[in-house]
Amino acid sequence: MATYLYRIGKWAYLNKFKMIAIWLLVLVGMGVAAATLSKPTSESFSIPGIPSEKAQTQMVEAFPEKPKFDENVSVKYVIKAPAGANLTEPQYQAAINTMVEQMKQFDKAKAPEESIANPFDTYGTKDNPGPGRDAVIEYQEQTFGKSPASAEADAQASSPINQDATIAQLGAAFDVEAAADVSSTAHTQMEDVANSARASGLTVEMSGTALPQPAIGFTSELIGMGVGAIVMILTFASLVAWGMPLITALVGVIIGMLGVTAATFFFDLSSETPILATMIGLAVGIDYALFIVSRYRHEVHTSKSRAEAAGKAVGTAGSAVVFAGATVFIALAALFIVNIPFLTAMGLAAAGTVLVAVLVALTLLPAILGVFGNKVFAGRLKFLNPPDVTPHDPARRHNGQRWVNQVVKRPAIFVIGSIVILGLLAIPIGGLKLGLPNDGNGDPSTTQRKAYDLVAEGFGPGQNNPFVVVADGSGIADEGQRIEAFDGLVNQIKGVDDVATAMISPGDLNEAKDTAIISVLPASASGDDATQQLVKDLRGLESSVADDTGLTYGVTGQTAIEIDVSDQLSSALIPYLIVVVGLAFILLMIVFRSILVPLTAALGFLLSIGATFGATVAIFTNGDFGLVGNPQPLVSFLPIILIGIVFGLAMDYQVFLVSRMREAYIHGTPAKEAVISGFSHSSRVVAAAAAIMISVFAAFMLQDMVFIKAIGFALAVAVVFDAFIVRMTLIPAVLAMLGDKAWWLPKWLDKILPNVDIEGEKLNKTLAAEQEASDEREALKV
CATH class of the missing domain: 1.20.1640.10 (Multidrug efflux transporter AcrB transmembrane domain)
Known part of the structure; x- marks a missing residue:
């Protein structure tokens, strides 16, 4: 060589x-x-063949209208009322309505008139329910035969407004293929929305893939x-x-x-x-x-x-x-x-x-x-010893030799x-x-981390890292038995350690009613050992559930993928x-x-x-x-x-x-x-x-x-x-x-x-x- x-x-x-x-x-x-x-870089850390990826694929096949967990480019605002106040107060409702109108003007916002709205109008609270909240209660009562109290609890668990209406969430999606396609104009608009709401006395923080990356x-x-x-x-x-x-x-x-x-x-x-x-x-x-x-x-x-x-x-x-x-x-x-x-x-x-460096x-x-020819080693610094002596120079000892x-x-x-x-x-x-990197372990000074902490404060730590159980009931011939099996699985999941709540929301039963998406909220944060154990516990139940009911399922969601x-x-x-x-x-x-x-x-x-x-x-x-x-x-x-x-x-x-x-x-x-x-x-x-x-x-x-x-x-x-x-x-x-x-x-x-x-x-x-x-x-x- x-x-x-x-x-x-x-x-x-x-x-x-x-x-x-x-x-x-x-x-x-x-x-x-x-x-x-050149194309934009990707932030996906998924691996083909892992259990959560298989479950996500099954979900997309049964619900083609639902995006994968890492595909939706969006921004989420987390809003908190001042101490002792409530977001239902007129001045704060006015500020939220202003936010909504400004968000509808986002550059390349996806279906802004249909998807961006004041959550107090669309979902509402227990005392002043909106159409979204009523729909959840009705769905739980009619589909699964739940009691009014149980249906109300499910409605609150899926609410974008916390129990005492001091913290709320609203967001917007963007009609782009990747986060890198979100324009600088949109980034400026997002910050302007937050700042205008802050000026009214609200605490406002942001999270989501649409935000500018470092x-x-x-x-x-x-x-x-x-x-x-x-x-x-x-x-x-x-x-x-x-x-x-x-x-x-x-x-x-x-x-x-x-x-x-x-x-x-x-x-x-x-x-x-x-x-x-x-x-x-x-x-x-x-x-x-x-x-x-x-x-x-x-x-x-x-x-x-x-x-x-x-x-x-x-x-x-x-x-x-x-x-x-x-x-x-x-x-x-x-x-x-x-x-x-x-x-x-x-x-x-x-x-x-490295290959290029070698070549x-x-x-x-x-x-x-x-x-450079004979000028390669020109500009001799006489106060420094050169690395090699010439045949005419006396031998010398250096620190390496010593x-x-x-x-x-x-x-x-x-x-x-x-x-x-x-x-x-x-x-x-x-x-x-x-x-893996997420908002929960981000720098406390960033708005993403602050938004994560506000969600945990208002809705519980598990709200930041929900799991999704994709249940397949195609092995059960009778539709009524499938619905009953799905509901039984939800109740069984609720009994697992570290589960705060579990439910099937409206739209989470496919048209054939043979596949259900069960949303599971842990009681712990994404980085806790209890959350890691919960994934193992949920998957450990699958074989016994299959034997008892004929249902099979997989556990997915961004946290499960991580x-x-x-x-x-x-x-x-x-x-x-x-x-x-x-x-x-x-x-x-x-x-x-x-x-x-x-x-x-x-x-x-x-x-x-x-x-x-x-x-x-x-x-x-x-x-x-x-x-x-x-x-x-x-x-x-x-x-x-x-x-x-x-x-x-x-x-x-x-x-x-x-x-x-x-x-x-x-x-x-x-x-x-x-x-x-x-x-x-x-x-x-x-x-x-x-x-x-x-x-x-x-x-x-x-x-x-x-x-x-x-x-x-x-x-x-x-x-x-x-x-x-x-x-x-x-x-x-x-x-x-x-x-x-x-x-x-x-x-x-x-x-x-x-x-x-x-x-x-x-x-x-x-x-x-x-x-x-x-x-x-x-x-x-x-």
């Missing part, structure tokens, strides 16, 4: 303008594709690149060289983002997908280019031309980049095995940006080096110390809680981890020609990921140190995304550090000295790469989305733990303890595994042979 990459790098250097033109064409082509194919800012990217620039200036001691990795990383990220934008035409991508892809693409793009430029500087001192130095840098460091990128790519692309569409899309998008580093970077000498001198102490530190950091992982998604993600975690670690283990065996080196790499990863989860849970869930103002469960798909990314990055540092150790070892350096030699050559650039990664990831904590904040923090601390504690402390200590045994590989396995020549041994032999042949030709000419 090194020989092929050498030729690619040298050709790109010598044909710099052709290579740059190729990438410009790619950039333009992706830009055109993005401009013509903007994705570019501040985090700029901060990451700014810190990266400073680190690279310090690394290369040059005011010019630092720009090479930044330019190529930026090109890679732009192409990757254009590709993700174009992919929205073919796939449903969540709004978090481009942020995640940018985060990964920017970090690995800078790192991969940094490794190659660093090796290029080293090769310039020993090569006969800069073109050959570029070829050697791509052939050696580029080989490590290919395998490091391959581990990240595998870890992200392998997300498809969990069979969760939105997660697969996120993984493939991020994997695509850009191997081809565009040497071309840019060719453009550190590894101490590690190799007392390896057992560093092994034990690293394990203890990471183990202690992992302790909070026992409090790991998972969930619970099923979280369970599916949790169950997919271990299989995913096995597949990713297994594939990477094989890849690392090929790279290092060893069994123990990949094994120690994988075990070190487990330590660092455990510490990462512990720290993330401590900060974001437990609220330790007060760094997060709104502690909450971690997003359900964060662990699996985190494992994929961190494993890939961990193997990056493993490859870059240990490949130089192996390179020294196979060239005859004793095992312990090879650890020191390899670490001395690569520690500075690995430390710089880690610092850049940390800054890029940590900067994403400035984004508004809680998921992005948490994953930015988790990735940043993961790099700290893995790069500095595991790869730069634990691994050198373990390899020093193992000595020659670290590089042992059974002969039979050695014959099976392909030899990819990541150290460039075959490349050096090829170049030596070519030089010898050239010398002979010159001698013959003489």
Whole structure:
């Protein structure tokens, strides 16, 4: 591989303008594709095949006029009267009527005259019932034979006005396909409606998918690149060289983002997908280019031309980049095995940006080096030591060499110390809680969270997270028996722990009267353990109900879908981890020609990921140190995304550090000295790469989305733990303890595994042979 990459790098250097033109064409082509194919992102987290999704499909088939739970783009206003007052008072009724008239003017409002109305007029209260309330009472009495008191209780349970008429809800739907299609005019109108009602003394908060979503800012990217620039200036001691990795990383990220934008035409991508892809693409793009430029500087001192130095840098460091990128790519692309569409899309998008970053580093970077020629390392900062000495400079010791000498001198102490530190950091992982984003765990300062709290205050916490039981009575021939069975199921559900109420509303029996929708309100909030248990209890009743009555049913609703998604993600975690670690283990065996080196790499990863989860849970869930103002469960798909990314990055540092150790070892350096030699050559650039990664990831904590904040923090601390504690402390200590045994590989396995020549041994032999042949030709000419 090194020989092929050498030729690619040298050709790109010598044909710099052709290579740059190729990438410009790619950039333009992706830009055109993005401009013509882009579609809005999706906020759906559903998974085909989960119980709640099957029940929802059954509901839509029986009631085609009802939208799916995540399809209706709407806004809901929650209104509260001042303390001691009542919403039925004339001045507040006037304010609500004004709101209604303003809401009817919303841009692209769906059927405003029919669907937007004052709930006190359309539904009413117990003392002053409206047609909606009367219809519910009549329906319950006539269809199910309920008593007036029982029918009245059901009417109140489905009322948009609470018992004492101090809090009410009203809303509007929009005639658009996706939330992203709601216009800025509509957003302004929504806020104006709320403000005008607030001016009359009412408390008004809003929720719903039609509200503006958190903007994705570019501040985090700029901060990451700014810190990266400073680190690279310090690394290369040059005011010019630092720009090479930044330019190529930026090109890679732009192409990757254009590709993700174009992919929205073919796939449903969540709004978090481009942020995640940018985060990964920017970090690995800078790192991969940094490794190659660093090796290029080293090769310039020993090569006969800069073109050959570029070829050697791509052939050696580029080989490590290919395998490091391959581990990240595998870890992200392998997300498809969990069979969760939105997660697969996120993984493939991020994997695509990594692939682009690798290709850009191997081809565009040497071309840019060719453009700058002998000015690549110009702007020398004399107060900084350059990373490599020339053959004419005296040898010097640096901090990386001093550190590894101490590690190799007392390896057992560093092994034990690293394990203890990471183990202690992992302790909070026992409090790991998972969930999906919803208004209930949103920032308390947002109007969505305030609306959620007002609903819980006025109607009970379960009003925010109703369940839907879709009951199929097609197995019962007699219509009267079906109705009786449906009513019996409602009463049985009411007796389940944590059920506040259950009912079949008007319109929730289909035309054939063989399918019913039973609305179930829990007594607890969506994030409570009791709510999770309620879903299990309701599903646990299904078999006995089927045996006793002939009814079958499924449980769905937005909260049920979220619970099923979280369970599916949790169950997919271990299989995913096995597949990713297994594939990477094989890849690392090929790279290092060893069994123990990949094994120690994988075990070190487990330590660092455990510490990462512990720290993330401590900060974001437990609220330790007060760094997060709104502690909450971690997003359900964060662990699996985190494992994929961190494993890939961990193997990056493993490859870059240990490949130089192996390179020294196979060239005859004793095992312990090879650890020191390899670490001395690569520690500075690995430390710089880690610092850049940390800054890029940590900067994403400035984004508004809680998921992005948490994953930015988790990735940043993961790099700290893995790069500095595991790869730069634990691994050198373990390899020093193992000595020659670290590089042992059974002969039979050695014959099976392909030899990819990541150290460039075959490349050096090829170049030596070519030089010898050239010398002979010159001698013959003489």
